[in-house]
Amino acid sequence: MNSNKHELGTERISPSPDVNTSVANKPAIESKTPLDVQSIVKRATELNDFGHLLEHVPYAKFIGMRVERFGDELIFKLPAKDDNIGNPVLPAIHGGVIAGFMEMSAIVQLMVFMQTAKVPKVVDFSIDYLRAGLHKDSFAECRITRQGRRVANVNIDCWQTNRKQLIATARAHFLID
């Protein structure tokens, strides 16, 4: 698989020692200078805390998503949250929130494993809902199917209690230059 070629925290990151701290202290909202994605990823790898990446994205906080590293794998978690409910009858998580969670997971996966220079931009996102996403913790994992020079294709699976009973599966293209 493509992602196996790229170990976590390789040395392809440009050496800029003072950038790390300055970026970390910068307010996440509307800083004029572009986010130094590579040093943020490097720092997250050093700290072994990939939640550090999500702190820079207000939307990740808005839905309350987290990320955990298991060896060379990233598992994303969306803890149950009242504000994320769509269908109040079941109740079930809003389909759009599940999609947003999976899309953000794919973005982080690309930033960590492909060392993209910028935050990848979504081109298209196609999701199939297989079961109702009930009001409990959800998990996602991503597989980078192919990465070209400008575009990457990512598959994302999302489940709740049983990894084999997916609640949704999605595929997406991202611009990564």
Place this chain on the structure above:
Amino acid sequence: MKLNPEFFPLTQMAQRFVDQLAQCRRLGLKVLEASEHHVLIELPYSTELIGYPDTGVIHGGVITTLMDTACGSAVVSAIYQKYQSLEISPTLDLRVDYMKPAQPHKPVYGFAECYKLSSNIAFTRAIAYQDSIDDPIAHAVGSFMRISPEMVGDAFRQALMGEAVPAQGESDELK
């Protein structure tokens, strides 16, 4: 934007539907128009929704939520007009193509239509735009499963018909 609830009689019902969804209340989604053919929903800008911190552009997931909600409301409206019944249809699949980023500090409008209602499936499409619908930021296609009206539940039905006591964050005309 000019509002004419008289001209689009399902607007209030669609707003009550959207208000039943906690995530949509949180996003502040506002139904501007709803008929058996279409639904138009406004998503206000908020810094909480930023997905690209260096530009302030909102996350694609928010657009997906807007599209899913707009398409779902279009299905509810179409079914209500055609069968005088309320159904809540789960999304089967949704595909969103992103043409360009949404400009920060401006609302995004989601225009959805239910272009085919078959006995089991409702087919929808939607466009998200800011300044003009001819200059879209995203395009979506989604299909929804139809389930029997009995699955809706009395509380939900009453809330949609505006019969229930305004609970939770439900907005009514007085606000």
